[in-house]
Amino acid sequence: MKARQVLVPLAAVxxxxxxxxALVWVMGWPNYRMASPSDLIPAxxxxxxxxxxxxxxxxxxxxxxxxxxxIFGTALxxxxxxxxxxRDALYPLLVGFNAIPKATVVPIVALMFVGWHDFNTxxxxxxxxxxxxxxxxxxxxSTLEPEYRDILRxxxxxxxxxFWKIAxxxxxxEFFGALKVAVTLAFIGTNLMEIxxxxxxxxxxxxxxxxxxxxxxLMFAVLIALAFLGIVLYYVVVALEKTFAGWADRTx
Amino acid sequence: MDNLIDxxxxxxxxxxxxxxxxxxxxxxxxVPEGGFVAVVGPSGCGKSTLTRLVAGLLIPDAGEVSVHxxxxxxxxxxxxxxxxxxxxxxxxxxxxxxxxxxxIVPTKLTKAQAAERARKLxxxxxxxxxxxxxxxxxxxxxxxxxxxxxALIHSPEVLILDEPFGALDAFTREDLWQIMHRVKAEEPFxxxxxxxxxxxxxxxxxxxxxxSGRPARTQFVLDIPDTGVRTLDHLYTPEAVAMLNxxxxxxxxxxxxxxxxxxx
Numbered sequence: 251m252k253a254r255q256v257l258v259p260l261a262a263v264x265x266x267x268x269x270x271x272a273l274v275w276v277m278g279w280p281n282y283r284m285a286s287p288s289d290l291i292p293a294x295x296x297x298x299x300x301x302x303x304x305x306x307x308x309x310x311x312x313x314x315x316x317x318x319x320x321i322f323g324t325a326l327x328x329x330x331x332x333x334x335x336x337r338d339a340l341y342p343l344l345v346g347f348n349a350i351p352k353a354t355v356v357p358i359v360a361l362m363f364v365g366w367h368d369f370n371t372x373x374x375x376x377x378x379x380x381x382x383x384x385x386x387x388x389x390x391x392s393t394l395e396p397e398y399r400d401i402l403r404x405x406x407x408x409x410x411x412x413f414w415k416i417a418x419x420x421x422x423x424e425f426f427g428a429l430k431v432a433v434t435l436a437f438i439g440t441n442l443m444e445i446x447x448x449x450x451x452x453x454x455x456x457x458x459x460x461x462x463x464x465x466x467x468l469m470f471a472v473l474i475a476l477a478f479l480g481i482v483l484y485y486v487v488v489a490l491e492k493t494f495a496g497w498a499d500r501t502x
Numbered sequence: 503m504d505n506l507i508d509x510x511x512x513x514x515x516x517x518x519x520x521x522x523x524x525x526x527x528x529x530x531x532x533v534p535e536g537g538f539v540a541v542v543g544p545s546g547c548g549k550s551t552l553t554r555l556v557a558g559l560l561i562p563d564a565g566e567v568s569v570h571x572x573x574x575x576x577x578x579x580x581x582x583x584x585x586x587x588x589x590x591x592x593x594x595x596x597x598x599x600x601x602x603x604x605x606i607v608p609t610k611l612t613k614a615q616a617a618e619r620a621r622k623l624x625x626x627x628x629x630x631x632x633x634x635x636x637x638x639x640x641x642x643x644x645x646x647x648x649x650x651x652x653a654l655i656h657s658p659e660v661l662i663l664d665e666p667f668g669a670l671d672a673f674t675r676e677d678l679w680q681i682m683h684r685v686k687a688e689e690p691f692x693x694x695x696x697x698x699x700x701x702x703x704x705x706x707x708x709x710x711x712x713x714s715g716r717p718a719r720t721q722f723v724l725d726i727p728d729t730g731v732r733t734l735d736h737l738y739t740p741e742a743v744a745m746l747n748x749x750x751x752x753x754x755x756x757x758x759x760x761x762x763x764x765x766x
Contacts, residue, residue: 401583404558404559420592497636
């Protein structure tokens, strides 16, 4: 059972790499068209130190943005979930804000806080990822069946007791669903900023330097590194979900 | 006053977009200590509003709701509730679900004593061995039994049952009726049962109150004679059939489909 869970995804990755290699080889594409997995190994060897340093920069800034998004998104979702008035007031604002393509916000923020690399990157990761969290928490709270409240209210429980004992745990499955979406969004935010920001940091800056130097294998190597970080973070969320909302899984 | 629950001349209206919507007007229900009153009436006549009044979740516009001679002004901890929807918390085991009220209500029981009491209640309703299961692993009838244990764990003065068996199939329902009698014998309570099922009302309660259509008032009260231990066979005696006919007629009157007066 355990072995299957590890081996099957690994086999899928291996097959993907083989197909990729084969595609480039059969089509006879040069590196500037598409690098093949075998070209990536020298790129990793040459820049291994940079990958470690910049990968860490990307990772911690994404996580910092996510943590902020969780705190702010949950608070906003609670306000909208408990108050009809606030929901009516905030939804149009929130939807309008979310409709703005974040790619257009990135250069504005980059200029606004030019040189504050960590700050503007975390800010974009946060801005891009709080929306699904706020919406899911608000929907989770506003759709709580009145009987759940009544069971505790009839015993004289306070609003905050009802929130901690019932509303919050009941919202967790929706919350984790949103967090999985937020993880990938936060990565997009971080990288957009790292690529756009002049003299930026992180894997996005490494990608940009690969572009400047026409080092195509390096660019592809960065993409794979980003995918790897994304997978790691996603599974961290899955592990958290298993711990805190495992009860909601009915497939076992 | 020897009535534990005393509802007199209660009037209540909900405010809606198109003005106030009166749901109760002239409601009288009295339940003596240890009594079990069933409330029946047409759909949407305000039966659930009645439970919220007794639970203190709602204060009536006029009239009086008192428990033990004390007027109700808000929620008190001495009420147990069970609904058609068992509303068990999916992330807790059955045992922890049953123990939930004791986390809110002040109790003299130690943790071990509370767990012991919860186990005893679960065994009383036939759920031995299910303490560690999650609600998702139980059938509808079992969930409802667990919900009943949760309503009783803190030995409430008043048990409010709002159509607790309404969503169950007929056989499971009859099972639960018999379990209710067993529970009442072991864990005496004063109860109000809201139901749509006339057979259920005469099988479980010692008094049946028929409400009129909206706005509801007390239209008819039927006392069920005490015949000792009740079995399902009692539902097929001529006395029971006569009571059912009377009640059915009263419901038709409440729905406005039959003139008042005795059936032919």
